[in-house]
Amino acid sequence: MQIIENSTVYDAIIVGSGAGGGMATKILAEAGLKVAVVEAGPFFDPADPKHQTQLKWPYESPRRGASTRFRPFGDFDAAYGGWDIEGEPYTHVEGTKFDWFRSHMLGGRTNHWGRISLRFGPKDFKHKDVDGYGDNWPIGYEDIKPYYDKLDKLIGVFGTNEGLPNDPDGYFLPPPKPRLHELFYIKGARKSGIPVYPSRMSMLTKRINDERGVCFYCGQCSRACQVYADFSAGTCLIFPAQKSKGQVDLFVNCMVRTVTTDSEGRATGVSYINKEDRREYKLKGKVVVLGASACSSARILLNSKSEQHPNGLGNSSDVVGKYLHDSTGADRAAFIPDLMNRKVSYNEDGVGGMHIYSPWWGDNSKLDFPRGYHLEIWGGMGMPNYGFGFNVNDFNKFFGTKVGGYGDILRSDAKKYYGATMGISSRGESISRKENYCEIDPNVVDEFGIPVLRFHYKWSDLERNQAKHAHDTFEEIIHNMGGEPLGERPGADKNYGLHTPGRIIHEVGTTRMGDNPKTSVVNEFQQLHDVDNVFIVDAGPFVSQADKNCTWTIMALSWRASEHIVEQLKKQNI
Amino acid sequence: MDRRKSIKSIVLGSVAGGLALKGCNTAPEEIEQSVAQANKFYGRTPMERERDEAIASKAFFNDHQRETMVVLCDLILPPSEEFKGASDADVVSFIDFMAFDGEVENENLQTDLRGGLMWLDHTSNDLYEMDFKSATPEQQKAILDKIAYYNPEEPWDERPFEVNFFSIVRNLTMTGFYTSEIGIEELGYKGNQPNVWDGVPEEILAQHGVSYEPEWLAKCVDQSKRNIKAEWDENGNLLT
Numbered sequence: 001m002q003i004i005e006n007s008t009v010y011d012a013i014i015v016g017s018g019a020g021g022g023m024a025t026k027i028l029a030e031a032g033l034k035v036a037v038v039e040a041g042p043f044f045d046p047a048d049p050k051h052q053t054q055l056k057w058p059y060e061s062p063r064r065g066a067s068t069r070f071r072p073f074g075d076f077d078a079a080y081g082g083w084d085i086e087g088e089p090y091t092h093v094e095g096t097k098f099d100w101f102r103s104h105m106l107g108g109r110t111n112h113w114g115r116i117s118l119r120f121g122p123k124d125f126k127h128k129d130v131d132g133y134g135d136n137w138p139i140g141y142e143d144i145k146p147y148y149d150k151l152d153k154l155i156g157v158f159g160t161n162e163g164l165p166n167d168p169d170g171y172f173l174p175p176p177k178p179r180l181h182e183l184f185y186i187k188g189a190r191k192s193g194i195p196v197y198p199s200r201m202s203m204l205t206k207r208i209n210d211e212r213g214v215c216f217y218c219g220q221c222s223r224a225c226q227v228y229a230d231f232s233a234g235t236c237l238i239f240p241a242q243k244s245k246g247q248v249d250l251f252v253n254c255m256v257r258t259v260t261t262d263s264e265g266r267a268t269g270v271s272y273i274n275k276e277d278r279r280e281y282k283l284k285g286k287v288v289v290l291g292a293s294a295c296s297s298a299r300i301l302l303n304s305k306s307e308q309h310p311n312g313l314g315n316s317s318d319v320v321g322k323y324l325h326d327s328t329g330a331d332r333a334a335f336i337p338d339l340m341n342r343k344v345s346y347n348e349d350g351v352g353g354m355h356i357y358s359p360w361w362g363d364n365s366k367l368d369f370p371r372g373y374h375l376e377i378w379g380g381m382g383m384p385n386y387g388f389g390f391n392v393n394d395f396n397k398f399f400g401t402k403v404g405g406y407g408d409i410l411r412s413d414a415k416k417y418y419g420a421t422m423g424i425s426s427r428g429e430s431i432s433r434k435e436n437y438c439e440i441d442p443n444v445v446d447e448f449g450i451p452v453l454r455f456h457y458k459w460s461d462l463e464r465n466q467a468k469h470a471h472d473t474f475e476e477i478i479h480n481m482g483g484e485p486l487g488e489r490p491g492a493d494k495n496y497g498l499h500t501p502g503r504i505i506h507e508v509g510t511t512r513m514g515d516n517p518k519t520s521v522v523n524e525f526q527q528l529h530d531v532d533n534v535f536i537v538d539a540g541p542f543v544s545q546a547d548k549n550c551t552w553t554i555m556a557l558s559w560r561a562s563e564h565i566v567e568q569l570k571k572q573n574i
Numbered sequence: 575m576d577r578r579k580s581i582k583s584i585v586l587g588s589v590a591g592g593l594a595l596k597g598c599n600t601a602p603e604e605i606e607q608s609v610a611q612a613n614k615f616y617g618r619t620p621m622e623r624e625r626d627e628a629i630a631s632k633a634f635f636n637d638h639q640r641e642t643m644v645v646l647c648d649l650i651l652p653p654s655e656e657f658k659g660a661s662d663a664d665v666v667s668f669i670d671f672m673a674f675d676g677e678v679e680n681e682n683l684q685t686d687l688r689g690g691l692m693w694l695d696h697t698s699n700d701l702y703e704m705d706f707k708s709a710t711p712e713q714q715k716a717i718l719d720k721i722a723y724y725n726p727e728e729p730w731d732e733r734p735f736e737v738n739f740f741s742i743v744r745n746l747t748m749t750g751f752y753t754s755e756i757g758i759e760e761l762g763y764k765g766n767q768p769n770v771w772d773g774v775p776e777e778i779l780a781q782h783g784v785s786y787e788p789e790w791l792a793k794c795v796d797q798s799k800r801n802i803k804a805e806w807d808e809n810g811n812l813l814t
Contacts, residue, residue: 346774350771388753402723411760
């Protein structure tokens, strides 16, 4: 079948419309450039009633919000996709495991994420100097700080300036007041000397412009906000880009297969499959910007083999796909007797997620793991959903009364325990290692005929020790709160409760940045060492993950790289 | 706000437009059906809608099983002068859907439900020479008393089948009821509507023996200024 070529030559072709691709689209379009955005999934706008799940009631879902293969975080979650997408498999090297979450839609995974928006601190860019593990970034906090500052003001993030050494201050909107269980957590954590601060999340508790609304506290950011009061790349970056002076052509349901190159090895554009007619198309551009996600961009590079790039595009170092690393994660739920018999006279939905958190407080030089974790807190009198009332009176065991039964006692038990459960999650930094990687599986293709990724990922004792420490912390805080930890404490046989790699959905590092082309894929402006007109703006260029969530840093870096692209195009250097 | 009523009036509005052209013979069932369809439409992708419709078009329970389930679920959450019952929320239809859609406690839900219902009838026949649904409420409760309680410290797969069967039905009945409109009303949940969160009420703080610290509150949002655009000084201090 003939490949259909578009005659337009774009200034830039941006692959992916999530945090990184969205930011590049905004900056390049505002500079007046002609850009094509190629997104593998459908168009999505939470202001369109057809796309809305926000403010729906559980009974509007036949499964009452239970999860499905299409929406593993529940039937009302805004993000399409999941760990397992029909027709788009991935594989593993035997004995290793990596769960890969993909969301093909406008805005990508920003439609799902928790909006926890943490800056990396000065130490996070030079952590090898502190403990000898991994590598330093070629840039430091001072290089990225101006972009974090601009980002805070552009997107909006609530939080507080606390003057912490490795959790920098910013331009914050005021945070919401804590909920009841969060007040209990504050007391419990402080008793153990663990600091607690207002959380830092990208919801608008205060107006920032005329285009976006202000949070109305439904607690459903994961369902995408119809007044755009939370951040997602579609609503806050792509839509404004479309209204700017540049030209933005949006190609949805288009899956990029390769970056095309000329006889000198420079990029000429991309080749993609239109999912609707399943035919291959080509777009031409002066610059290609990959923001498909750390692993998807690595896959595109590795699949873009040519005479000039026999090992895949930008892969003369053989580092593409290597150093894959996700945040660590562990969780524990608890029953808090002092939160029983709550009055339901008020609405405590709040913002979608926690109002408080604990940044890493420990001194790793005295611990058996080199990197920290922060604590996320959940609980409250949320909307009943699938699972509400399961094992309704199991907590009777703590009072020596009968468990189970039938009749009106179940009603009073449900009300007695409503809102008396809370939980703590740790999200921490793992060490980036060359031995953890994704590569092309030579034996498997997806339904579009594109060779798929094969993962090789193993945790080390450093991550296991960290998870063990986190579980000690959970139990200590829960006991301080007068609570009972629920479930079994996970032991060595269960990696101390450490989640499978990929599960925290913070995977980074597959196209790491560095000054040395032999040991890194991109330079500090996220430009391939091998090909000067290809840039990567997702989390691939991260040298290390930090004990922070990666989205705010993806966007700050993408902004920085995009300004560099505009500058280089103006100078006609690329 | 009565949400169901408001959806109904919206749909009625559009149906009424059609009525003017077609005359006034639209049956109430048709209107109800439109309401149900509007309720089903909650941001589904075409693939999801296809799957949901395929499941909804099938029935898992046969008539006898369904009637038995109605009796069983109403024993779990009985209707009374004070409360609505499980059947008022049509919990059995929800369980019927879930039998095709999901799994509970990693057991095979379909086999457990079918087998459990047979167990109820076998037991009732042995004891009273009639099936479970035909027995008197006292006789039915006498059977439930043997299977309704469990030791939560004992692992699920070490408990008797009939105890687990009843736990599954109790769990699904509780979820089905308390995620329904009448269940949410009974529970008293006040959220899922636009509002302005300004902290936990004073009386609730007092009830639970906690309080807000003035230093913490000083950092929090002043909701009277939420609509004033944010501006900062060069040190990140909010000015507005």
